[in-house]
Amino acid sequence: MNINEGLARYGDLSFASAFGIYVLAMVLSVFDLAGSRTKKLEMQTVVGAHTRNSTPQSAPGTPGKVADRAHRTMAERCGRTAVLLCAIGFGFNVAAIILRGLATERWPLGNLYEYALFLCAVTVGGWLLVMTKYPVRALTTFMLVPVIILLFVAASAMYAAPAPLIPALRSYWIAIHVTVIVTASGILLLASLTSLLFLIAQKGPDSKYPLVRKLSSLLPTSDILDRVSYRMTIIGFPLYSVGVICGAIWAEAAWxxxxxxxxxxxxxxxxxxxxAAYLHSRATSGWAKTRAAWINIAALCVMLFNLFFINFVISGLHSYAGLN
Structure with missing residues (x-):
């Protein structure tokens, strides 16, 4: 099988472009996060004013909306630009995956480098969808930090030159099992990170650490964060279950x-x-949401252990990371 070096080079350029755009988006989202406390106070003021004044708001497309756009704060403008950059970076991220697949004429999930690319794309894409449903745009910083770290590790420690699949992976199951697992992992990563932010929002105001108290004042309400985490887990867990089952079927065929x-x-x-314990705890009366959130965070730690320690340190039948 011949490797298309031109497409492979464009794939690497797309990766570098995605990384740079994500970094810029993270910087801008920091300003959005910093201005979120001011926005909270302004919203409270607006709510209070509406309770005293029954004047109807301007309809969409009227001068009132134009004036509202003109009076957006710098933080809000930075936040909106960060979201746009996330969408552009996501496009380059996906392009890097597609170009890698076209260059090698195979499914682009044959090593840990490609897995990391796919995982980051799912995480960013999932977050873009979450922002259309919930007012969590200011939290883009927290989502981009692990994405940027993983992409940096992928480029520095996981990179594998474009090559055909090793014989053990030459099966249609790689397009099913690995794709489902990495998609579920990206969704569950978002769910667990949101659980961590939920704990900060819930316990932060009473923390003895000034930084934690300050951070909690920048976050949305704990109720919103809990709903995002729970619903993302509801989506990710069944996918993860299907991925594990598909892996077992593939193992029976291969081994x-x-x-x-x-x-x-x-x-x-x-x-x-x-x-599963997290979802069970949420469905069980008497269980505090705080304790359930800790279970979700524990699951994230296990996922990260599986991604890094198992692939870098321990050898096994799944040692296809392309690191040796």
């Missing part, structure tokens, strides 16, 4: 058994159990 307690299989199962 003659559905389950062999390989390190990656074992840790993936542990993560599945913890996410």
């Amino acid at each position: 003659g058994r559905f389950w062999g307690w390989d390190p990656k299989e074992t840790v993936s199962f542990i993560a599945w159990v913890i996410y």
Whole structure:
């Protein structure tokens, strides 16, 4: 199989472009986050004014809306620009994946570098969808930090030159099993990060640490964060379950058994159990949302352990990271 070096080079350029755009978006989103406290106070003032004044608001497209656009704060303008840059970076991120696949004429999930690219694309794409449903734009900073870190690690420690799949991965199951798993992982990553922010919003005002108290004042209400986390987990967990089942079917076809307690299989199962415990705790009366959030964060730690420690340190039947 010949490698198209031109497409591979454009794929690497798309990766670099996505990384740079994400960094710029994160910088701008920091200003949006910093201005979120002021926006909270302004919204409270507006709500109070509306309770005293029953004058109807201007209809969409009227001068009132134009005036509102003209009076946007610098922080809000930075936040909107950050979202636009996230969408552009997402496009380059996806382009890098597609070009890698076209250059190698295979499904672009054959090593850990490509897995990281796909995971970041799912995370950013998922966040763009979340922002259309919930007022969480100011939290873009927290979403982009792990994405940028993972892309940096991917370029510096995970990079693998475009190459054909190794024989063990030459199966249609790679397009099913790995794609479903990485999609679920990106969604669950967002869910767990939001649970962490929920805890800060819930407990931060009473924290003895000034930085935590300050951060909690910048976050949306804990109720919004809890809803985002819960609903993202509801979406991600069934996908993750399907991915694990597909992996077992592929293992039976490739190795003659559905389950062999390989390190990656074992840790993936542990993560599945913890996410199931989180959903069970949310459905059980008497369980505090705070304790459930800690379970979700524990699941994130297991996922990160599986991504980094298992792939970099431990050898097993799933050692296809392209790091050796």
